[in-house]
Amino acid sequence: MRDFFSPSAGRGTPDPLALAAVGAGLAFAGIGYAFWRRMRNAETDRDDIATDAPHWTLDKPSARALFGKSVLVNRPRTDLFAAWKVERFPEFMENVVAVEPLGGGTARWTIKGPMGREVHLVNSITESIENETISWQSEPESEIANSGEVRFADAPAGRGTYVTLILAYDPPAGKLGRLGAKLLQREPEVQARRDLHRFKQLMETGEVTSNASPSARKSESPVEPHI
Amino acid sequence: MRAVTWQGRHKISVETVPDPEIVNPRDAILQITSTAICGSDLHLYDGYIPGMRVGDIVGHEFMGEVVEVGSGSTLKKGQRVVVPFTISCGSCFFCEKQQFSACDNSNPSETRDASELLMGHAMGGAFGYAHLTGGYAGGQADYVRVPYSDVGPVIIPDDLPDDDVLFLSDILPTGWHAAVNADIEPGDTVAVWGCGPVGLFTIQSALLLGAGRVIAIDHFPARLRLAKQLGAEILDYKQVDVREALNEMTGGIGPDACIDCVGMESHGFTPDNILDQVKAQYYSVTERPHALRQAILACRKGGRVSIPGVYGGFADKFPLGQLMEKGLTVKSGQTPVQKYSGDLLKMIQDGKFDTTSLVSHHAPLEDAAEMYRHWHGEQNEYTKIILKPGLEKGAIEAKKEMAHV
Ligand SMILES: NC(=O)c1ccc[n+]([C@@H]2O[C@H](COP(=O)([O-])OP(=O)(O)OC[C@H]3O[C@@H](n4cnc5c(N)ncnc54)[C@H](O)[C@@H]3O)[C@@H](O)[C@H]2O)c1
Numbered sequence: 225m226r227d228f229f230s231p232s233a234g235r236g237t238p239d240p241l242a243l244a245a246v247g248a249g250l251a252f253a254g255i256g257y258a259f260w261r262r263m264r265n266a267e268t269d270r271d272d273i274a275t276d277a278p279h280w281t282l283d284k285p286s287a288r289a290l291f292g293k294s295v296l297v298n299r300p301r302t303d304l305f306a307a308w309k310v311e312r313f314p315e316f317m318e319n320v321v322a323v324e325p326l327g328g329g330t331a332r333w334t335i336k337g338p339m340g341r342e343v344h345l346v347n348s349i350t351e352s353i354e355n356e357t358i359s360w361q362s363e364p365e366s367e368i369a370n371s372g373e374v375r376f377a378d379a380p381a382g383r384g385t386y387v388t389l390i391l392a393y394d395p396p397a398g399k400l401g402r403l404g405a406k407l408l409q410r411e412p413e414v415q416a417r418r419d420l421h422r423f424k425q426l427m428e429t430g431e432v433t434s435n436a437s438p439s440a441r442k443s444e445s446p447v448e449p450h451i
Numbered sequence: 452m453r454a455v456t457w458q459g460r461h462k463i464s465v466e467t468v469p470d471p472e473i474v475n476p477r478d479a480i481l482q483i484t485s486t487a488i489c490g491s492d493l494h495l496y497d498g499y500i501p502g503m504r505v506g507d508i509v510g511h512e513f514m515g516e517v518v519e520v521g522s523g524s525t526l527k528k529g530q531r532v533v534v535p536f537t538i539s540c541g542s543c544f545f546c547e548k549q550q551f552s553a554c555d556n557s558n559p560s561e562t563r564d565a566s567e568l569l570m571g572h573a574m575g576g577a578f579g580y581a582h583l584t585g586g587y588a589g590g591q592a593d594y595v596r597v598p599y600s601d602v603g604p605v606i607i608p609d610d611l612p613d614d615d616v617l618f619l620s621d622i623l624p625t626g627w628h629a630a631v632n633a634d635i636e637p638g639d640t641v642a643v644w645g646c647g648p649v650g651l652f653t654i655q656s657a658l659l660l661g662a663g664r665v666i667a668i669d670h671f672p673a674r675l676r677l678a679k680q681l682g683a684e685i686l687d688y689k690q691v692d693v694r695e696a697l698n699e700m701t702g703g704i705g706p707d708a709c710i711d712c713v714g715m716e717s718h719g720f721t722p723d724n725i726l727d728q729v730k731a732q733y734y735s736v737t738e739r740p741h742a743l744r745q746a747i748l749a750c751r752k753g754g755r756v757s758i759p760g761v762y763g764g765f766a767d768k769f770p771l772g773q774l775m776e777k778g779l780t781v782k783s784g785q786t787p788v789q790k791y792s793g794d795l796l797k798m799i800q801d802g803k804f805d806t807t808s809l810v811s812h813h814a815p816l817e818d819a820a821e822m823y824r825h826w827h828g829e830q831n832e833y834t835k836i837i838l839k840p841g842l843e844k845g846a847i848e849a850k851k852e853m854a855h856v
């Protein structure tokens with residue numbers, strides 16, 4: 225405390241920061257609230273304009289029927305399209321146990337689900353445009369109804385490719401299943417986002433990034449990734 | 452192996468933990484020969500960095516000998532290497548632009564979500580520095596796993612002792628990057644807040660990059676003395692009003708560039724800093740940016756502000772209007788270490804940098820807990836500590852001229 229009262233503390237130019245530190249915050253809060261109310265009322269009768277936002281970003285996340293996520297991958301579109309194939313999915317899709325081709329673009333997927341259960345999907349490719357997009361739709365016998373699309377588009381300025389994954393699905397056993405899956409970090413959205421990053425890592429670095437390393441936490445192993 | 456672990460605020464302990472292993476093809480394992488404690492470790496120690504977990508192995512400034520390599524590593528067993536604290540893949544958009552600390556692959560999918568939530572985008576990976584930067588074990592240990600070992604590690608010629616090159620891991624490139632970010636023009640006056648290791652390398656770098664004068668600010672006599680030895684003019688902020696002195700030293704216009712080498716734990720009993728400390732205690736804000744505020748107000752109109760000092764989140768009472776009205780340029784960031792490694796190694800060999808005067812202590816890894824206490828509480832006597840896994844417990848070597856202080 226000595227410094228605070230020493231003569232040097234009061235010397236020199238007045239400090240605008242000291243004034244700011246005193247803070248007149250509360251007085252402004254009331255004015256701010258009234259202002260916000262007025263703005264909000266004015267907003268209800270405005271015209272909407274069509275914008276260029278990707279369709280999967282419209283609406284609040286809680287109101288969306290689908291999930292979409294893009295990543296920049298520093299590789300040509302052709303390489304990435306070629307690598308996006310059923311046989312390689314287990315390399316970067318964390319919870320995919322196996323993908324078994326049934327012929328004619330249909331495949332049976334075994335994935336790790338909530339509570340240590342395995343979930344089976346049967347998906348068929350509905351459209352594939354070379355180096356651009358692959359779309360799929362689940363078959364009636366699939367345990368989770370889902371459809372989706374992966375898109376490959378040139379990124380500007382030679383940066384590689386924008387890879388976009390769009391996913392629509394019925395959560396397993398409704399809201400409860402979704403909650404359970406979320407707790408286990410296996411919710412399809414979370415999983416899809418992570419898998420997309422793993423795809424990027426694999427394509428750019430040749431390996432899936434791992435933070436596996438020792439710690440003093442008995443529950444962890446130095447060869448397994450951790451949160 | 453033995454490793455220095457974080458056990459909570461102001462709790463560091465040396466524990467026996469499993470050895471690291473090769474996990475990916477590009478990995479290498481090092482046996483550590485030297486590892487330093489950084490000002491950034493102080494932020495962890497004080498509990499200001501979000502995303503630490505009890506049991507984390509700390510340390511991001513280290514070097515050692517390669518003892519194991521994966522099939523994709525370009526290193527060879529027996530080589531001596533210094534490892535950049537930033538973990539960078541070398542092939543993503545950011546690494547190609549040499550913005551290595553922004554690598555988009557090194558923060559794994561397990562930890563990147565939280566980082567993205569807090570920062571807007573997931574940060575690049577770093578050793579021993581919280582789970583927001585990947586949760587990788589650090590190098591204050593007997594051994595460390597180094598991912599992407601074909602990109603980062605700098606191979607060290609046999610004739611260079613550890614002390615000469617260890618700081619290529621962080622504080623030397625950080626000081627250099629801080630000066631580069633200040634866009635120094637010949638003859639410029641550059642003010643540097645903080646004469647810790649980062650500040651001391653910033654002073655040297657600014658002079659090498661053409662600054663006419665460097666004015667360094669701190670309050671520890673021993674640190675100010677080191678700054679003076681390296682060619683800076685010095686100010687003790689306990690003796691003067693820093694802004695008044697800077698104005699009077701520059702004909703009233705202020706320094707052309709101001710560099711914040713203090714970071715989130717500014718010292719000093721000024722009203723704004725006391726308020727910040729109270730708030731930081733209750734975790735409503737993480738920052739105590741008193742030095743940065745002062746740097747912005749001190750800087751000349753149209754000048755540059757460079758911020759190597761680490762901040763973790765939201766700051767209060769940030770002089771935004773002052774920044775705008777004075778037309779300042781701000782540059783910041785974790786250092787893209789790999790960008791500078793080659794050039795800086797060469798400059799060390801050419802004798803351009805004094806890399807050893809600042810080292811006050813060599814201590815055994817086993818004494819890390821005690822060393823963290825000193826590093827935290829006795830910054831005048833402890834100006835840089837190097838931990839050596841090879842030394843017997845208790846074999847602490849203090850530099851002679853420092854020992855009596
Ligand atoms: N950007 C990066 O990549 C990077 C890398 C390494 C370190 N850092 C950061 O740089 C900062 C400095 O690191 P260091 O190892 O030198 O730390 P340090 O704690 O040893 O040094 C900080 C110095 O600032 C001085 N100081 C405190 N308040 C001050 C004030 N108001 N005015 C002037 N000086 C003041 C202290 O007395 C001390 O000497 C830390 O925030 C650290 O985390 C950043």
Ligand SMILES: [Zn+2]
Binds near residue numbers: 490511622
């Ligand atoms: Zn450091």
Ligand SMILES: [Zn+2]
Binds near residue numbers: 541546555556557
């Ligand atoms: Zn990268």
